[in-house]
């Protein structure tokens with residue numbers, strides 16, 4: 001009988017797990033195993049290498065100090081681990097830097113979704129006064145001053161007569177970013193590997209679904225798809241939700257979009273403290289409790305918070321292997337750093 005009971009309980013556990021997996025399969029999608037295609041931008045090895053060089057090149061900023069990697073450090077989860085980023089002239093920007101990892105799967109970019117895709121997004125920071133403070137003309141002059149870059153643009157956009165353009169700069173970066181994807185234990189579990197999640201992670205997943213987190217944080221990135229008021233049920237304090245940043249309102253200028261933000265993508269969330277667009281919360285457990293209260297009006301107990309936090313840990317993926325690129329040397333005609 002002992003053996004029969006054991007066999008039965010294993011069978012029940014297997015059935016429960018299969019049921020959880022079916023529910024999860026409706027809400028989430030595993031990462032694809034290959035680099036995804038992006039709109040209007042065929043991805044080639046040459047373009048990926050060019051985009052990588054641009055991503056790491058601080059000479060794309062006016063001061064020669066800031067590269068994309070300054071604020072999206074691929075050694076620390078693709079962000080800068082600061083409440084808000086520090087950019088040109090030591091200025092503090094208004095928001096926390098989100099990770100670039102898996103950003104290709106977001107429906108739109110930025111906390112307020114104001115850029116449709118990564119190519120549109122990449123043109124922002126280069127010109128933002130508090131980030132890289134550069135101009136498209138100066139970026140193009142900088143690139144044209146280095147023959148190696150001109151060669152790389154030709155190889156990446158072979159059908160174009162004059163490939164060194166700001167559009168192509170952005171497309172190459174987009175191609176590189178599309179390779180920054182991080183398969184996680186949660187993907188292995190979604191794909192059928194029962195042992196990929198621990199018991200507490202599975203409990204956390206169940207709570208994440210049952211409590212209602214998954215209704216906003218779904219899809220491939222467990223977020224990055226829809227827009228919701230931050231403080232849907234109860235507004236968090238002004239430390240977490242500063243009054244001056246009205247989120248999507250600045251994009252749509254519609255009253256209903258005040259304090260509306262994109263449901264944040266949650267892959268690698270354990271690596272990207274501090275949390276929220278304000279970067280005001282350093283502890284992931286606290287961020288989970290803030291979400292439960294503000295978005296769901298739920299008061300989770302400590303065990304529930306632990307389990308959900310453990311589940312979020314299963315979204316930490318294998319980091320892309322990054323070999324630091326050797327960049328083209330500057331020449332006498334390379335514009336000199338300013339500011």
Ligand code: HEM
Nearest residue numbers: 068071085086087095096097098103109110111122125131
């Ligand atoms: C947002 C890439 C430079 C700080 C983003 C996002 C991407 C990205 C893909 C959106 C991610 C998401 O919405 O989930 C890049 C690239 C750069 C670059 C390719 C170089 C061309 C920088 C620099 C800084 C910075 C130098 C800091 C000085 C930020 C911040 C946000 C952001 C604060 C959020 C802004 C908002 O939502 O309004 N970046 N970034 N980025 N990045 Fe960058």
Ligand code: HEM
Nearest residue numbers: 212213216228261262263264275276277287288291292295
């Ligand atoms: C942000 C988890 C429920 C919408 C976040 C963040 C976490 C999180 C950890 C911070 C992301 C970051 O800093 O990068 C959870 C959990 C939930 C839950 C565990 C369930 C207890 C919801 C629900 C909604 C929602 C139900 C929609 C009604 C958002 C939005 C943000 C966000 C809009 C961005 C907030 C900001 O602008 O800073 N979530 N979430 N979340 N979540 Fe949730």
